[in-house]
Amino acid sequence: MDTRRDFLQKLGISSLVLPFMPLSGLATTKTEKLYDGPVLRVAIMGLGGYGTRVAEAMKSCVKAKLVGVISGTPSKIKDWQAKYSIPEKNCYNYENFDEIKNNPDIDAIYVITPNALHYDQVIRVAKAGKHVICEKPMAVNAKEGQEMIDACKKANVKLLVGYRMHFEPKTLEVIRLRNAGEFGKIMFFQGQCGFKIGDPAQWRLNKKLAGGGAMMDIGIYAINGSRYMVGEEPVWVTAQETKTNPQIFKEGVDETIQFQMGFPSGAVASYLSSYNINYLDRFYLVGEKGFAEMQPSTGYGPIKGRTHKGELTQPHITHQTVQMEEMAGIILEGKEPIVPVNGEEALKDLKIIDAIYLAAKTGKKIPLKL
Incomplete structure (x- = not known):
């Protein structure tokens, strides 16, 4: 089945017909079908500068959607709720986000926090049964990195890293x-x-x-x-x-x-x-x-x-848009990227x-x- 992403790859990457048009700016044509496949529902943990960049890029995604936030700053949560139409039930702080295990509306957490926090947060997300996308470096040393991998395997969730x-x-x-x-x-x-x-x-x-x-x-x-x-x-x-x-x-x-x-x-x-x-x-x-x-x-x-x-x-297409589209394909469809991001x-x-x-x-x- 042709998808919007397939169409973009054919036009935007292979033939370079539309080299700088954002994903959201393409009109539907007779050869394109609106994407009707699975969508990865993502919560972002860490609402700083890069988290904002990812959120903005995801506006153009069709396979991934921002649906939740995790932050230690209540005012940021309120701002993001208004800006990205995020429901109250999908908002968490660093103390209570383990409760996300009971939320069927969130599939994956993108951890975008300081490096040394990744270890504990990724393991907690895995224990909550959610797929993990973690910014790089994944951890502060290889010992922690291996333990994060082991925790995700034990929980049967995917661990991807933000190699855009x-x-x-x-x-x-x-x-x-x-x-x-x-x-x-x-x-x-x-x-x-x-x-x-x-x-x-x-x-x-x-x-x-x-x-x-x-x-x-x-x-x-x-x-x-x-x-x-x-x-x-x-x-x-x-x-x-x-x-x-x-x-x-x-x-x-x-x-x-x-x-x-x-x-x-x-x-x-x-x-x-x-x-x-x-x-x-x-x-x-x-x-x-x-x-x-x-x-x-x-x-x-x-x-x-x-x-x-x-x-x-x-x-050039916004890196984080392409990354989130492709990572959705990896998690939901079992796609294998040319260069691994696991x-x-x-x-x-x-x-x-x-x-x-x-x-x-x-x-x-x-x-x-x-």
Whole structure:
């Protein structure tokens, strides 16, 4: 059965007929049927800036719908109720959200809270019998990540992680080209991710809430990006940390880390993760037969890229809209994404981050087994 999403993929992604028109702006045509399949009913936990971005993007979804909220701030709940027509019975706080197990109108919870809170909240959601979408990093270390995976498996619910780039059209085109052999044997990857952070009092600079610093927030993009662009799992890592302002970047909160990884084929990678350098959002992949460059590579878009064959021209559609549509398909229809977004995928990034911190601390080359 044709669906609205199928139609958009045919027109918006394959033929690029409507490259920048939002999903909600497309009129029904004779070849399109209004979507009448299952809809993933989602509650967002954490009503901050990114939670708002996801909520706005979901207005254009047809397979996913925002139906509930979880927040510790009553005024935010009231605002979201009015803005998104959320019924009172679907509103919870951090103390009582376990009661969501008795609410048949909510299928999944999207956890968008500070990193260190994910562990407890995801496990509680799983015990409540709801599917989980968790922002990255999934946890603050691999031990917690594994326990979250185990809890979701025990509860027989899905655990997905907010890797929006795994659905981004230009990113997927680079992966397709690599799989088709267009770059030849991959030799080198470079990933640069960073920005100069603002408010020194924010939670991202609080070790107890963030679990680290720039690496947990922005460096993870370069780690994950190298894995899907190189197409292999790294086998070793080395790292060097630089800290110029210990008053802002306190113990356990990394300011800038340079790190390197090696892959089984012999490909090597170089990375820069920073909270003190602007304009870092670039991936560069080099093979024996060609290259791919993306800059910006992970921002909210539009992503820009080129290869030795020319500019990448795939359309920009709001990342969070595509992500939620595709995740609805994964949860409700058993779809398999080109690049995984499950807990096991996120656990690999956490293992690498653990090793990077250890390498930076010890100065040693740390073997990886993912």
